[in-house]
Amino acid sequence: MSIPDSIRRFTLALLLAGGLHAADGAAPGSNSFATRIYRQLAGGHGNLILSPSNIATALSMALQGARGQTADEMAAVLDQLPPEAAMDQLLKDANTGGNQLLTANALWVQHGFPILSDFQQTMETRFRAPLSPLDFSGNPEQARAAINSWTEQHTKGKIRELFGPGSLNASNRLVLTSAIYFYGKWQSAFPAVATKPEPFRLVGSATVQASFMHQTATFGYAETPSAQILEMKYAGTPVVFDVVLPKADAGIGDVDTTIDPGKLAEWLGAIHPRTVEVALPKFRAESAFSLKETLAQMGMRSAFTGQADFSGIDGRRDLALSRVEHKAFVDVSEEGTEAAAATGVAVALVAMKSPPRTVFRADHPFLFLIRDTRSGTILFDGRLMNPKP
Structure with a gap:
């Protein structure tokens, strides 16, 4: 159902920019959204990178203004965010020794458009998203430039x-944005002198040369019958970087469709310390998504229609979501991991004897995660299909 002209729009801009360089306890409930949206976006054969926690943050900002069926649908799709204290502690612990984890949120509102004080206060106190007035009606391109500048910063x-x-256009009344940036140094760095070109096997029979x-x-390390x-x-x-490497060259398809x-x-939960001989490709990947249809398929249907109820924002039923955009970038090399994002609105484990030599050679498509081991929150996840796209 299209949005009538009488329904004003607000936008959730979902952006992820991430770079993974190599340099010097999962939470099943909280990761339901992370695994569901990964499965939704994993169609096709290309590389994939997204930040489920960042997407959830931006959508949760919009949820604060939703009411009735709209709120029920959004809440059913989203997970409960980690407690503020847990995120504050993660931000403290991850900003040591040259590592950085930074987050920021913002509320962009049309000049003179009245919003409820309770909504504004929630944005400022819970999400630390200050209100910034912009002129979407008179100069949407200038407003777009201001938001893009904030995102870049x-x-x-x-x-x-x-x-x-x-x-963005004259019908927009609000834009909600959320950003996350992470740079982490490997605890055990990869020596640059050991990097060399070798074949990476693609799905099918083709190969490409990768570093x-x-x-x-x-x-x-852990192992299952299939990965x-x-x-x-x-x-x-x-914070850690996990790689799930299917044993079959084309096994990534099974991971994509069955992960939960x-x-x-x-x-x-089966991971334990082990001496491992690792070969991991350097890679860069980018993704861009318009998530409107994806979120509707996941159950967030009314938020994008004339039936939307965001009366918790302005006291009237005259708002609906118009766009949910997400962009992502990841770069993995010898030195560390850099990742950033901005968002606007089972198999049986094998009991193994310890072999004298464990080899982990990631020379075909795999799933990767960047996650907080204490809360289990997945900050970033993605899939490498081709290190030389």
Whole structure:
């Protein structure tokens, strides 16, 4: 159902910019949204990167103004966000030793458009999203430039154009944005001298040459009948980088369609320290999504229609979501992991004897996660299909 002209629009801009460089306990409930939206977006054969926690934050900002059926549908799709205290502690612990984890939210409102004081206070206190007035009606391109500039600033320049030309117009009344930026140094760095070109096997029979990083060290490791799981820590933080490597070259398809919170918790719960000989490709990947249809398919149907109820924002039923945009970037190399995002609105585990040599060679498509081991929150996740797209 299209949105009538009488229904004013507000936009959730969902952006992820992430870079993963190599440098010097899952939560099943909270990761339901993360695994569901991954499955929704994993169609096709390309690389994938997104920040489920960042998307959930932006949508949760909109949820504060939703009422009735709209609120019920949004709440059913979204997970409960981690407690503020847990996120504050993560921000403290992840900003040590040259590592950085930064977050920011913002509320952009049409000049003179009245919003309820309770909604504004919730944005400022719970989400630390100050109100910034813009003139969407008179100069939407200038408003777009201001939001894009904020996005670029809060993602360390990784995302320079969250909204493309013409994507905002005079009917917009609000835009909600949320940004996350992470840079982490590997606890055990990959020596650059060990990096060398080697084949990466694509789904099918083709191969491409990729730069593979090599090292043998103690990592977290688990194995199932169908996959190997590797966990690499970032120095001095509770954040880790997990790789789920299917044993079959084309096994990523099964991972994409069957991953759920229970299976993820089972995989990650079996991780234990082991000396592992690792070969991991350097790669860069980008993704861009318009999530309106995806979220509607997940159950968030009325929010985008004339039946939407966001009366908790302005006291009237005259608002509906118009866009939910998400962009992402990831870069993995020898030195560390850099990731950023901006958002506007099971198999049986194998009991193994310890072999003398464990090899983890990620030379075909795999799933990866960046997560907080204490809360289990997935900050970023994605899929590498081709390190040379």
